[in-house]
Amino acid sequence: MTALALKKISKSFDKTQVLKDIDIEVNEGEFVVFVGPSGCGKSTLLRVVAGLEDASAGEVWIGDQCVNPIPPSKRGIAMVFQSYALYPHLNVSKNMSLALKQEGIPKDEIAERVAEASRMLKLDGYLERYPSELSGGQRQRVAIGRAIVRKPKLFLLDEPLSNLDAALRMNTRVELANLHKQLKATMIYVTHDQTEAMTLADKIVVLRDGQVEQIGSPMELYNNPVNQFVAGFLGSPAMNFLPADIIGKDASLSVGIRPEDLFLADDGPLLADVTHVEHLGGDTNLIATVGEYNMTVRLFGQHDIEPDQQVKLGFDAAKALYFSADGLRASS
Numbered sequence: 001m002t003a004l005a006l007k008k009i010s011k012s013f014d015k016t017q018v019l020k021d022i023d024i025e026v027n028e029g030e031f032v033v034f035v036g037p038s039g040c041g042k043s044t045l046l047r048v049v050a051g052l053e054d055a056s057a058g059e060v061w062i063g064d065q066c067v068n069p070i071p072p073s074k075r076g077i078a079m080v081f082q083s084y085a086l087y088p089h090l091n092v093s094k095n096m097s098l099a100l101k102q103e104g105i106p107k108d109e110i111a112e113r114v115a116e117a118s119r120m121l122k123l124d125g126y127l128e129r130y131p132s133e134l135s136g137g138q139r140q141r142v143a144i145g146r147a148i149v150r151k152p153k154l155f156l157l158d159e160p161l162s163n164l165d166a167a168l169r170m171n172t173r174v175e176l177a178n179l180h181k182q183l184k185a186t187m188i189y190v191t192h193d194q195t196e197a198m199t200l201a202d203k204i205v206v207l208r209d210g211q212v213e214q215i216g217s218p219m220e221l222y223n224n225p226v227n228q229f230v231a232g233f234l235g236s237p238a239m240n241f242l243p244a245d246i247i248g249k250d251a252s253l254s255v256g257i258r259p260e261d262l263f264l265a266d267d268g269p270l271l272a273d274v275t276h277v278e279h280l281g282g283d284t285n286l287i288a289t290v291g292e293y294n295m296t297v298r299l300f301g302q303h304d305i306e307p308d309q310q311v312k313l314g315f316d317a318a319k320a321l322y323f324s325a326d327g328l329r330a331s332s
């Protein structure tokens with residue numbers, strides 16, 4: 001069943017249009033990630049779903065109801081923000097239960113829900129602590145717990161991990177994926193981080209300049225992007241783009257080759273000047289130039305290559321993608 005449908009949503013602030021004709025369907029239980037560069041309209045779209053902003057045109061459907069006239073508090077949603085927005089004067093237990101109390105839910109049910117959420121989030125030992133006595137990761141878990149106890153139809157998460165350091169971000173990402181599995185809840189998650197999108201999503205919505213570029217599973221988008229923008233946005237290090245005549249193809253096209261699809265080959269068609277080498281232990285990244293074009297090569301394992309060295313590169317031709325001058329996919 002469809003949990004959320006956005007139908008031709010547009011949004012303008014004064015004369016500036018920031019969302020244009022957005023159509024998205026989210027199935028029940030899906031983890032959907034809105035991803036795109038800064039300013040593309042991700043947060044505004046989430047706020048329109050929440051009812052914190054009105055759409056200038058179009059409809060928001062939650063389940064079988066058009067919620068345009070319905071205020072945020074009645075939409076059956078719970079939001080988690082980047083800033084945890086916890087109440088500093090309330091302990092963890094009270095932060096989690098406040099909204100339920102305001103809704104008039106009986107005390108023993110509140111206690112049950114708080115106990116269950118804190119068990120899931122491994123916060124059971126911290127219920128009496130105040131936010132100032134918690135780490136950033138714990139605070140974010142409380143914010144997530146506060147959403148869980150409300151048993152919403154839809155979870156809306158706006159960059160919830162971006163205040164955490166890299167290691168904690170990765171742990172919390174895994175916890176969030178597990179939580180989604182346990183709750184079987186519908187989640188809409190906004191991020192500009194393509195790794196979060198790739199690792200968390202059942203379905204990714206790539207946005208640019210207020211428009212949907214492509215919707216699909218992470219692997220569909222990675223392997224079969226509709227255009228150069230999507231191809232370049234998903235994947236780290238990013239896809240390399242070169243004029244196709246460098247590999248003997250039509251000069252009006254660009255060829256896109258992912259860093260991991262390049263390899264060292266004495267008879268390879270690309271002569272690369274290595275400018276920098278990143279030894280990652282398990283992998284080695286070469287930053288290089290081919291003619292005037294920059295390239296990143298991801299080699300499996302450890303390699304004894306120095307900056308200023310020249311290497312010959314081959315690539316997996318079956319995985320190369322071609323793009324016409326307007327950025328759309330083309331056949332070679």
Ligand SMILES: Nc1ncnc2c1ncn2[C@@H]1O[C@H](COP(=O)(O)OP(=O)(O)OP(=O)(O)O)[C@@H](O)[C@H]1O
Pocket residue numbers: 013018036037038039040041042043044045191192
């Ligand atoms: N209340 C507002 N009034 C005017 N312009 C706004 C308002 N809110 C957002 N915008 C503009 O709308 C555009 C989209 O903003 P939005 O915050 O949705 O982008 P985003 O993709 O979430 O970016 P980021 O990743 O940087 O948070 C931006 O150009 C922003 O300046």
